[in-house]
Amino acid sequence: MVCIRCQMVVKSELEKLGLNYIYVNIGEANVTENLSDDQLKKLDHILRKSGLELMDDKKSILVEKIKVAIIELVHYTDDQIKVNLSDYLSEKLNHNYTYLANLFSEVKGITIEKFFLTHKIEKVKELIVYDELTLSEIAYKMHYSSAAHLSNQFKKITGLTPSHFKDLKNKRRDTLENV
Incomplete structure (x- = not known):
C-alpha cells in the first residue's frame, strides 16, 4: 500500500x-x-x-516500511530531512542501515538509493508537467544543490533533459505502485 x-x-x-x-x-x-x-x-x-496484498513475513513488512518511508519523504512532505537518507531510515525504522540496505536489495533487486532517486525523479516529472515552477525552483523544492545537478540526474535516470521531457507533453508518468 x-x-x-x-x-x-x-x-x-x-x-x-x-x-x-x-x-x-x-x-x-x-x-x-x-x-x-x-x-x-x-x-x-x-x-x-485491487492489486494489494497482505504481508505477514517480517522481512517483507520491513521492506514495505522502507518503501513507505521513502515515498512519504519524497511525495508527501516538503520538509528536507536534516540528516542523510541512511541515518533517516535507520532512525525511523530502528534498524542498522547496512541491514536495511542489504535486505532491500535482496528483496527488491535494486538499492535503496536507486529507489529513492527514482521516486525523486518521478516527483520532478510531476512538477515539470504541472508547469508552475521553474527548474531552479523545482531543484530547490526537491533539495538538489542546483538546477544543473537536477538536470544531470534527471538525464541519467530518464535519458532526457528536463526541457525535452517538458516538450513531450503526452509522456505519461508512472504510478507510484509501478516505480
Whole structure:
C-alpha cells in the first residue's frame, strides 16, 4: 500500500467485512480484533483484486516500511530531512542501515538509493508537467544543490533533459505502485 488511494481501498474493504480498525496508514493497517484464518483469507482475496496484498513475513513488512518511508519523504512532505537518507531510515525504522540496505536489495533487486532517486525523479516529472515552477525552483523544492545537478540526474535516470521531457507533453508518468 503505497498511496492514499490504496489506504482508501483498504479502509473500504475492512468496513465491508465488518472489521474495525484503529488506523490505516500507507503500508499498514491495525485492526482491533484478532482475525481468524477465514477472515484473513477473505481479506487477502479482496485486496488482491485491487492489486494489494497482505504481508505477514517480517522481512517483507520491513521492506514495505522502507518503501513507505521513502515515498512519504519524497511525495508527501516538503520538509528536507536534516540528516542523510541512511541515518533517516535507520532512525525511523530502528534498524542498522547496512541491514536495511542489504535486505532491500535482496528483496527488491535494486538499492535503496536507486529507489529513492527514482521516486525523486518521478516527483520532478510531476512538477515539470504541472508547469508552475521553474527548474531552479523545482531543484530547490526537491533539495538538489542546483538546477544543473537536477538536470544531470534527471538525464541519467530518464535519458532526457528536463526541457525535452517538458516538450513531450503526452509522456505519461508512472504510478507510484509501478516505480
